[in-house]
Amino acid sequence: MAKTPAPIVCCSPKCGKETDSTLKCPICAKDDVSNIFCSQTCFRTAWDEHKAIHKAENGADSYDPFPNYEYSGKLRAVYPLTARRAIPKHIKRPDYADHGKPLSEIKNDRTNKIPVLTAKEIAGIRKTAKVAREVLDVAAAAIKPGITTDELDAIVHKATINRNGYPSPLNYYNFPKSVCTSVNEIICHGIPDARPLEDGDIINLDVTVFYLGFHADMNETYYVGDKAKANQEVVNLVETTRECLDLAIATVKPGLLFRNLGEVIEEHATKNGCSVVRTYVGHGVNQFFHCQPNIPHYAKNKAIGIAKPGMVFTIEPMVCAGSYRDIRWPDNWTAATVDGLWSAQFEHMLLVTEDGVEVLSARNEKSPGGAIPRIA
């Protein structure tokens, strides 16, 4: 009995609908790769994201897609990106997987109510968090000089689908990959590409998994090789950031005003000669990838809300060695420091309990990385 062939789906990350069109990207076709678009319009609107996977025009193995951009630091984008990774049919996908727009989340944003999870939901999200922690640990174990951020993305993607989860970043507002890899001066939202890690780098892996109907979001910064661990300033930056998160978590319990979390973080960062990024905030996470509450990491903010048992949210301070100001690369995602100095981040996902907090994303004895003492 002949198997019906898998339906062809439009290659545009903004569409993703089934199609019987035969319109192929001519450049991909030259390499015998068939990428079908359902219409000229889809092809045109997808072009900016799609062309990232094309080889260099001069035939070189890799190239800088933004040669005229004034990068603030030493890091460069290294293209081509690899093609979009497939998700097996049986895996439950969030509503934005096909076209990029998280419609339910956009609709929910209007209500401004902070969700409180039921006991059943809490049991579910605990499982999701455990899966995300496993995925993060598997990828972190692979970090070493020479591995590319794209290879780390492949590991995250495979580990996630092997556990029947969907890698939440994939196609969220058209983010092209399954994990955010932020190296050195990149504050957050780095796109995995062909750049190999170097001894002395620091890298943040930000993993989010969608499983059992919930998202679980966590990240850690890791030292690459031994050089980074021997660099006094780098270690100060990374450890200060780790401590900022721990200090903030220690204050979480019912009755905590979300606007006060920033004070703890900013105070500790400043004390250690670092600054706190203002543009990106911690956020509620549950059935939605991002929802209320908004948690700024800087002092003197007007965040709305008081912690109550059953609320689940992240705290994810981004701390910089120099200025806190951020700029965005032309890919519209990668956030870098304005002065090219480095930035570190740590994120935990927290559940407010009756008398305190439960760290849903907690490390275990086998988790790679971890705190190291500062260098005197």
Next chain:
Amino acid sequence: KVPITIISGYLGSGKSTLLDHIALRNSNTGKKFAIIVNEFGNSSLIEKSKSFKITAGTESYDEWLDLGNGCLCCSVKDTGVAAIENLLSQEKKFDYVLLETSGVADPGPIANMFWLDDGLKSNVYIDGVVVVVDAKNILDCLSDTDGQWHRSNKHIGEEAEPVDDDGVSMAHVQISFADVILLNKIDLLETEPDYDIKLETIKTHLRKLNGLAQIHETRFGELDNLDKILNLNAFTQAKLPKEIARTHHDERIATISFQFNRIPAAKVPQIEACLQHLLWEHPDLDGSGKEWEIYRTKGLVIVEGEEDTWKIIQGVRGTYDIMEGANLEAESDGKSVVVFIGKHLS
């Protein structure tokens, strides 16, 4: 820091004319205004518009404000705000920004976007909300409980309901957020008999909705003195009128105020907790189950001490802030006041 004033009001109320006049006048005052005009008719400012047109200073160049299209999913700042900050950080050195919203936009969230945290160290701050109102038909507009008037005058966007279940329209909401109301097209009203009575009726009605706003009459969008709408400091000070109009029991939108004496410093956290409870928990205060909403909060609290100190309370919907105030003895009359403007508050 450059102040930004939001100019709101229905299509046809005279917003654009007002802004044209300001732009013209300006060539002589030496002050550089960046006037950001909404180019997209009646759609909601935040959702639909991707770019704005700027008419700035004495030159008449146009610039499209690039809002970008990246996701700022976990970003605290709106793209519009970031774009304006970017504009202000360039060479042009503007002294003031005027932002025109689309006809049926809710100025609350827009003001909130620009009511930036001190911690953000922005180069722009929200100065006030000015609402332009057409004197000739504002009363018809406000009594349009079934949406008929709105529909026949084409004031609604394609998908929006002009009037909600309580008969409250965007005009009500805009007026409740106003720090200054410009009663425009007075010239059209002037030709009518009983002009004085009509004018008083309009003003009384407006004051019942929003007891805090200053009301000024204008014709053809001409304002004799720009100081009436600029540098209001509406979000950093609390100019509260001594008398607040009492409202009838069933007004949908109303201004209510609470007056009390100076309080000991120890009680300030209690007031704050009470405010949080009101703004964030929405308790059913009278057991009626009726949905109420606070749009705008302003307050002045006198704190006892060796020397009295003042605290200013400001709020836009659920966002609030309590800040130190300067010596406001002359204004406060020795009494603390907290004022709420909103729906079903009585």
